[in-house]
Amino acid sequence: MGKIALHGFGRIGRQFLRVALAQKFFVPVSVSDIRDEPTLAALFAVDTNYGRWPEPVSGSPGKLTIGEHEIQYINSSQEVPDWAALGVDVVVDCTGRATTRAGAQPHFDRGAKYVLISAPSKTLDDCDAVLLKGINLDTFDPAKHHLVSMGSCTTNALAAVVKVVLENFGIQYGLFSTVHSYTNTQSLTDQPMKERRDSWAAAENIIPSSSGAAKTLKFIWPDLNITGKAYRVPTPTGSIAELNLVTEKDCTVEEVNNALRKAAQEPPLKGVMDVLEDEWASCRIVADPHTSIVDLPLTAKQGQLLSIAAWYDNEWGFANRLAEVAAFIAEKASV
Template sequence: MKKIAIYGFGRIGRQCLKVALQNQLFIPEAIADVKDESTLAALFEVDTVYGRWKNHVKGTPGSIIIGERAISYYNSAQEIPDWANLGVELVIDCSGRSTTRTGANLHLERGAKLVLMSAPPKSLEDCDAVLLKGINLENFDPATHQIVSTGSCTTNGLAPVVKVVHKNFGIQYGLFSTVHSYTNSQSLTDQPMKDRRDSWAAAENIIPSSSGAARALGFIWKDLQISGKAYRVPTRTGSIAELNLVTEKPCTVEEVNHAFRNAASEAPLKGVMDVLEEAWSSARIVGDSHSSIIDLPLTQKQGGILSVAAWYDNEWGFANRLAEVAAFMASK
């Protein structure tokens, strides 16, 4: 397996490492961030949302020690580590900043062979492929796919819905809205922000936002006519997306839900997509490793419009897919 580094040890970087260690997917050769080892180790060990890690974690100069395992740490405030010198071939960029080819290329210039973006690219020209587990990951070609994106949490939440409906009933066009927990791009208090709507306190407001999921879905299904938006709400994690579609073939609620049940029980979507048969709130899906959890009681049909709702833990579910995609790429 190729040696892996995690670049950016924030919310997603830390959860990605937890998934990798917990599921024995990989042990990174290195972690890089701009903060000090002690603080990052403390944040890894005790998480407000997911609780305490099973082993003691501490930071020492140049290392983050998890249980008995020491992982090399490099402060990247001044420059990206010399990946070639470290033997790192695959960099999982969790900084949130490398959404362009220019940004991702910095890792290649430092000796990495592959870069996996933990965010949607600005455009298709900014990566070589958008690959999602359960959707199109088998298309990965290490010879031509140096810069890969695995989309966003919402991309991974919507893609299974699109795949199942498109395969069984066809899709003419659609709109989605995602009700999404607040993120680090927002502010705790009212203050001027780059995006005007983000200027109001995240924990006290419902804040409309854009979503890059439609663009990322368009990279996978070239002719897909779907657009959408997000609403940020005062919850720590746990989101739900409602996708309203006009299908090519007539369908009933029962037929659609039956298709979701079948797809969730077999490859390639088993473990990626799940279904809920009963009525729940967002607390039910916090810490759930699935990318997309279809709320079957919320499936509706009105005239020619099909409405499907999919829950997803926007941190933990996405981190599971990110770690799995990285392990798959490193094995090739």
């Protein structure tokens, strides 16, 4: 397997590393960020959403020690690490700053062969491919796809449902709404923010927000006619997306749910998508590794309009797919 480096040790970066180590996918060559080692080690060791890491964790100059693993730490506040000197093949960028080709270019300039970004690219020209496990990861071409986007957590949640409905019933058009936990782009208290609605306290308000998932879905299915929006709510993690569709082929709730059940049990969506048969609230899906968890009792049909709801832990589920895709690219890169 090729060597992997993690760049950006925020919410997704830390969960990405937890998944990679817990599942024994890989140990990254390095972790880079702009903060000090002891603080980052403490944030990894005890996480508000996911609890304590089961091994000793410490940070000292130039390294993070997690159990038996000593991982080189590089402060990247001044410049991107020298990936060529480190022998890195794949850089996983979790900073949120590589969503344009120009933003990702410094990684290539410093010797990275592949860059996987944990965010949607601004445009399709800003990446070589949008690749999602269970959807189109098998189209990865090591010779062409050097800058790869994983889309967003919402993109991954919706994509699994879209794939099943498209392949079984077709889609004329649709509209989605996602009820999403608050994120670091919002404010804890009322204060002016770049996006006006984000100016109100995240833990006290329901805040409408835009969603780039529709645009990213069209990167995968250019003819898909779907749009949508998000509502940020006062929960720390755990989200749900409702997808309302007009299908090309008439279908019943039972037929749709059976198709979803079948898809969740078979490749390529097994392990990516799951279904719930009982009635639950968001606490049920916190720390669930699936990126799309369809709530079958919420599936409804009214005339031509089909409604499907899918839960997702917007941090943990996405971090699981990110680690799996990073390992996949690193494996292909070493061939």
